[in-house]
Amino acid sequence: MTAALLEVRDLGKRFGGFTALDTINLSLRAGERLGLIGPNGSGKSTLVNCLSGTLRHDSGSVRFDGRVMDGLPAHQRTRLGMARSFQLPKPFGSLSLADNIRIPLLYTVNARRHGRHLAPAELDGRCGELLQLVGLADKAGRRPRDLTQVEMRKLELARAMAAEPKLLIADEAMAGLSHSEVDDILALLSALNERGITVILIEHIMRAVMSFSERLIVLVAGRKIADGPPQEVTRNPDVVRAYIGE
């Protein structure tokens, strides 16, 4: 068995008296497609925030790519290869789409190259390629405010991709999108996965999760209650109870 890319041990996070995450354990192989589901308020986004460094977890530890990530600020985790998209797209509103992509290129790819920075022409080329990948190349000079919701999500993914991640955490990249738009994003994520990027997909749209994931994890009230192949997990009585009730 190959070593795990991501190894989470007994992860815990509290907000005051409220336990948002309770001893979460999970491990992820390189190249895997993991779905993460759970009812509203079950701790999915908190887990993402703890993994990506936006929040500090209180207990347990996160190992990524052979390194302990505990206490590392978010930007260092991104540089080490863990990229995320936000549930509500957070584009850099005053910058063009190309410049939105340029920022992670300047701050992650260039930072990894130790002085051998990308030449300006190379940078422009990469911005173009990434926008091409998500189908936004013809809008490279536009501002994010001119985009539709689905385009905004694509920009969010392109920006995460620009950091050349090993692991991509897509936090509800499809919420509020139409049927065909969901397919668009799914196709995009699958294409990224085929390039060897491990993907964690957090999603409410079951159709998307079921078709994309190789493995499914269910969070309920900050606890992991199921972990396994999607078909099995959705038949798990605990999961059914959490979603539908007794």
Place this chain on the structure above:
Amino acid sequence: MRPATFWLAAVVVGAAFFGLSLQVPNQYYFQAGYVVLQYIVLATAWNILGGYTGYVNFGTAAFFALGAYSTVALYKLLPLPLPVLVMIGGGVSGVVGFGMGYLTLRLRGAFFSIATLALAVVMQTLITNWEFVGGSRGAYILRPAQVPLLGNYIIYLFLVMLVLSVLAIGIARSIERSRLGFGFAAIRDDEQAAEAAGVPTLRLKLAATTLSGALMGMAGAPLPYYVTYLDPASGFNLAYAVNSIAMPLIGGMTSWVGPLIGALFLGTVQQLATVTISSALNLLIVGLLLVAFVVIAPNGIVGLFNAFLASIRERGLRKHWKRAGGDAVRRESPR
């Protein structure tokens, strides 16, 4: 334009401006010009933190006065040439900027601004109670009447401030399209997203406060020689803080041109008002202009100009489509 070319152009424009200024026979021109130039430095410095990075600093007067008071302190200790004093003033304010940044940058939005205001009050209290630099009585500085080559000392002060303006604008312009500038813009737009994109936000914010503070200190260092009598109330005058916010706001905050235009415009209007109407009217003018600009041109003069350019381009394209038969490829105008 490449940064090196821009620096060269800025120096040439500065030199030409100085050459032209020397033709003005009236000394008052230099007296008033110094103030306008000083505001170019202050507005540009403020904009590095406020416009580029999005952190509104109400404490300009503190950094400015610290530069001025380091000159006063050194004047009493050992006589140094003005350019050295400028460097030292910049250094002191830069260090304080770094310290303030370290203490306050975890605060966002209005809370950061309030903290900078508090810093200004604390600094003023400290200086007012520091007997060595004159305390609340103030300090007198004797300046030489003449300097070699230039003649009157005020021309020398004018030149020093002109050099600082060129320096500040050159720095601001170099930052704008650099890695640092993109990092600043990312922080301004969304700090969480910036972190997620690999931008070390805390380090960059510290760089911005340090640089901004240092430039403000440099602008303040020659002040004692300009006024020859400096007391805390005038050094920490609210007008410095208000003006250095108003000028980028009126000119436009996203590029180096904005603070320059704002400072030239507002600074000149204020100087004119001072001699023609009354010096007390200055802040009223600033207030009225601010209200007018927030309503009419929220992106400042530069924003107004860009919108105008965009509308011309749009019109041109529309004509082009019509000629091309209407449904030819509908090219979107950039922005």
